[in-house]
Amino acid sequence: MTACPSCAKYYLHKVISYKEPPLIPPYPKQEEIIQELLDYTQHLQASLNKQKGKSIMIHDTDDDEDFEDKEFMPSYLVKEKKEVTFNFLKVKKLTATTKIPERQTEGAAGYDLFIDQDIEIPARDRRLAKIGISIEFPEGHYARVTARSGAAIHLKMDIGAGVIDADYRGEIQLLVINHSNNAISLEAGDSIAQLIMEKIITPQIEEVDFLSATTRGEGSFGSTDTKKEMVQWKDGEEFVSGKNQNMISEVLKEFVRMQVASFLL
Template sequence: MKIKVKKLHKDAKLPTHGHPGDAGMDFYSVEDVIFPPGKQVHVHTGVALEILEGYVGLVWDKSSVAFNMGLKVMGGVIDSSYRGEIVMNLLNVSKKEVIIEKGHKVAQMLIQKFEHCEIEEAKDLSETVRGHGREGSTGHK
């Protein structure tokens, strides 16, 4: 599968795979970004994508950025119909200011096939062994 990528900024880098066979494409910051402790900041990548219909881009943490810098991706679903800039929303969960320099990897995206579902209201749902159990309920008696 090929993904078309359009540079929207002269300094933008195309996404890359770190190693052959890696699932995630790495995205890069197009500018220096300062993250105050406990704050969310948008990180511009300077690129737009054309994802094929029937697929979705899911944005995930880069383990090195999350572990070493304390920056966590705050969700990210990129629909195939979206043609705007890919902007990553990251939260600084550390107690110190963090600086991402222009050209640094900030997040990764996985392209995954999905099934579009039809929503149907129901009065009842089928029974399962789990039932209403949640939040660690399988470990309690």
């Protein structure tokens, strides 16, 4: 049948019926899947409480008879073998008086540490303060102890050193540096420092003769500053700004590299 352009009614009807979206049938397993997911979440929570830092293997091999997670795992999630590791910061109390580190808010990066002794740091001096705990953290991490900003500004102190190795099992101590002209008295339970965990990689060292060229080159200590007073001085005389110096040294280095390469070839 040919549509008549003058017959608007028929034409409209034709367009509407042509564009009508197809009916999408309701997905029959929707509720089943939601229930499976809820069961699985509960199961993971229970495993988490039970395992305390150990790994749980989640995989789909039928020959693994004693794999207890299999029955709880929603079928469409069991695709490949994978390991789920639950990360814990393990804290061992070394005294009865010490306090476990605490994060004060959900988003806090640091765990506040509590001193486990009364200690006085003389003016312009430093002392090691005990916190009565040793720790073990997840693989691939190390920790830093650093000052809490409130203590740093009000007491005019800082925390020095601060790197805690992953294999260290001794008591963590705080190197408290007193920058003020008065002695600082700290009491057991005071919190002046925090512990922050950081991911780390420790690749093998490869000794090389050349490093890749960069725009920065060897520039440092304000080399990118543009203010006039930041221009470098040598023997009382202005010479070249850090940026120009970098460019010149990079060009020279590249030239030497090319000469060496052409000599070798």
